[in-house]
Amino acid sequence: MTFIETIGLAWGSLILNKLRSFLTTLGVIIGVAAVILMLAISAGAEAAIADQINALGSNLIVISGSRGIPGKLPTLVYDDALAIADNVKGISGMAAEQSAVDQVIQWGNANFTIPILGETPGFPTVRDVPVGTGRFFTQADLDRKNKVIVLGYKVAQDLFGDTSPLDQEIELGNTRVTVIGVMAPKGSVAETDYDNRVYIPLTVLYQRFLSNMNVQNRLRSIYVKAQSPETMDSAIGQTKSLLAQRHDVLVSSPDFTIQTQQDIIQTQQATTETFRTLLAWVAAVSLLVGGIGIMNIMLVSVTERTREIGVRVSIGARPIDVRRQFLLEAVILSLFGGMIGVITGVSGAWLFNETGAMRTVIVSWSVVLAFAAAALIGIVFGYFPANKAASLDPIEALRHE
Amino acid sequence: MMSIPTTGPIIRVEGLVKVYDTGEVPLRALDGVTMQVTRGEFVAIMGHSGSGKSSLMNVLGALDRPTEGHYWLDGEDVGEMDLDELADLRNRRIGFIFQSFNLLPRLNAMQNVMLPMIYRVENRADAEMRESESIAALESVGLGKRMYHRPNQLSGGQQQRVAIARALINKPSLLLADEPTGNLDSKSSEDIMGILQRLNRQGVAIVMVTHEPDIAAHAERIIHMKDGRIISDVQNANQQHAESITNVQLEATV
Numbered sequence: 107m108t109f110i111e112t113i114g115l116a117w118g119s120l121i122l123n124k125l126r127s128f129l130t131t132l133g134v135i136i137g138v139a140a141v142i143l144m145l146a147i148s149a150g151a152e153a154a155i156a157d158q159i160n161a162l163g164s165n166l167i168v169i170s171g172s173r174g175i176p177g178k179l180p181t182l183v184y185d186d187a188l189a190i191a192d193n194v195k196g197i198s199g200m201a202a203e204q205s206a207v208d209q210v211i212q213w214g215n216a217n218f219t220i221p222i223l224g225e226t227p228g229f230p231t232v233r234d235v236p237v238g239t240g241r242f243f244t245q246a247d248l249d250r251k252n253k254v255i256v257l258g259y260k261v262a263q264d265l266f267g268d269t270s271p272l273d274q275e276i277e278l279g280n281t282r283v284t285v286i287g288v289m290a291p292k293g294s295v296a297e298t299d300y301d302n303r304v305y306i307p308l309t310v311l312y313q314r315f316l317s318n319m320n321v322q323n324r325l326r327s328i329y330v331k332a333q334s335p336e337t338m339d340s341a342i343g344q345t346k347s348l349l350a351q352r353h354d355v356l357v358s359s360p361d362f363t364i365q366t367q368q369d370i371i372q373t374q375q376a377t378t379e380t381f382r383t384l385l386a387w388v389a390a391v392s393l394l395v396g397g398i399g400i401m402n403i404m405l406v407s408v409t410e411r412t413r414e415i416g417v418r419v420s421i422g423a424r425p426i427d428v429r430r431q432f433l434l435e436a437v438i439l440s441l442f443g444g445m446i447g448v449i450t451g452v453s454g455a456w457l458f459n460e461t462g463a464m465r466t467v468i469v470s471w472s473v474v475l476a477f478a479a480a481a482l483i484g485i486v487f488g489y490f491p492a493n494k495a496a497s498l499d500p501i502e503a504l505r506h507e
Numbered sequence: 508m509m510s511i512p513t514t515g516p517i518i519r520v521e522g523l524v525k526v527y528d529t530g531e532v533p534l535r536a537l538d539g540v541t542m543q544v545t546r547g548e549f550v551a552i553m554g555h556s557g558s559g560k561s562s563l564m565n566v567l568g569a570l571d572r573p574t575e576g577h578y579w580l581d582g583e584d585v586g587e588m589d590l591d592e593l594a595d596l597r598n599r600r601i602g603f604i605f606q607s608f609n610l611l612p613r614l615n616a617m618q619n620v621m622l623p624m625i626y627r628v629e630n631r632a633d634a635e636m637r638e639s640e641s642i643a644a645l646e647s648v649g650l651g652k653r654m655y656h657r658p659n660q661l662s663g664g665q666q667q668r669v670a671i672a673r674a675l676i677n678k679p680s681l682l683l684a685d686e687p688t689g690n691l692d693s694k695s696s697e698d699i700m701g702i703l704q705r706l707n708r709q710g711v712a713i714v715m716v717t718h719e720p721d722i723a724a725h726a727e728r729i730i731h732m733k734d735g736r737i738i739s740d741v742q743n744a745n746q747q748h749a750e751s752i753t754n755v756q757l758e759a760t761v
Binding site for chain 2 (some may be wrong): 122416418420422424500501
């Protein structure tokens, strides 16, 4: 009997029990779908993380004053930022940042409340937030405390619509400022909407929006861009010791925190990691259960067809012919389950992505992996029943009713 | 492959003993059976149930190995063969006919007849050849018009004729028939015996187990068994000749 004929034979007996065959493969279907979904979700998470790393600014180091302690002033000051820019080697840029209470922005009849940030000129390059039209403010703007403003993309849209915002004078709180630029659209990264905020020179923020003298010169964050991924660690080390020295604290118990973009998104990563582990277990358990299901149904099938096996043996089927027939049935069952599982997994991943429930990237080799796993299950769990069929006593088998 | 000798007995058994370890007392189903069947002979084996005739058939059919003794089929020692060689023996040298026909219910008549060709290791036939040979075999038993019927759409006599066609498809020189008419009415029985006699005239050796004297009467030689031993072995002086409907039909169409 040729291989093709054996496949035909196996297929014939499987479609005889369509519902039973389908239910048998359910475990394999779920397992295979879970494998594909799991890999698609982790690939999607990795892609999202890569995007966020780039969006936060590549080779970015974020230094924050200890926040969250009520009644205490932020520990970072503007001079810290200047000292870092002057002394730390291996960095290509620095940006100092402070925020103020949200302000009402107004042009003509349009007005709304908006987050407001004081920045230094390094901001667009250090944070990889490019300017769309116009320009960002310069050191000269900073030094002369020029009343200029750069708008986030959405702010400009909401405020001006089709009118060009450049050189327009608007009201920010009680201060009249001139629009010199609009940022390119960027969207939200790590829960911050970069399109819905405005930037003014840090010095102007201190002068006009932070009246409390105690917070003058204080900073929320200092952003440092390392020249390359290789200089990151060194730059972090230098910054840490420099700030510890300036603040007169121990490096081991600093009053500031230093993070990289990886640190910032680590929590998100950990969440997807948990989800992935869970799915991996679901896949493994389903495949195991699926395999046992196939073994079970094959054992039933061998018992049901004992007489048929006896007849086949009596007319010249060798043990290998019988074994191959039942093994192939098990493999076809599991491959069929694998096929439905692939379809389910791929369309599930696609649906997740389309509906925006979760970002997924379908990994092509996961389909191969899932198929191989299904075939392996068929062979492993089909072997025992097939062997049982092949070693039946033909006389007993012929007598079986 | 050894060439099959054309002379000498087709079956030769010596001192066959078969012991079943059931219960406290071992059952000696065969207790020293020695006999020969010559090429082209038609032998009936008779005896009550428990006489050992079925055990003998199982050994002759290479479905079972004797506890002691030797079995030569066409001069070859069957006891020396491994499982695959035994399968090949059943496939090409022996044809089986059973009381309950043992057709596969899911396959139609033609597919059932084809089965032994599918398992043939040597001189494998291609699909087209298999089909034409199966059709020829079914026509020779008068079922040319029922090739696509399933077993449950055929009468008992017709099913047994399909089984005979299946047994003959690989052109064996020995046919083993275990109560071939046990499930049939007298008319169908007569028909089947007619076919077997025709095959026998064409040179196929037949060993048939039966407990019905009028069926055994169609054989050339009758062996009686009791308690695992042969108690008589005589030539049948009054061999009956069956009037097979099938033969009449076939001769009419020629």
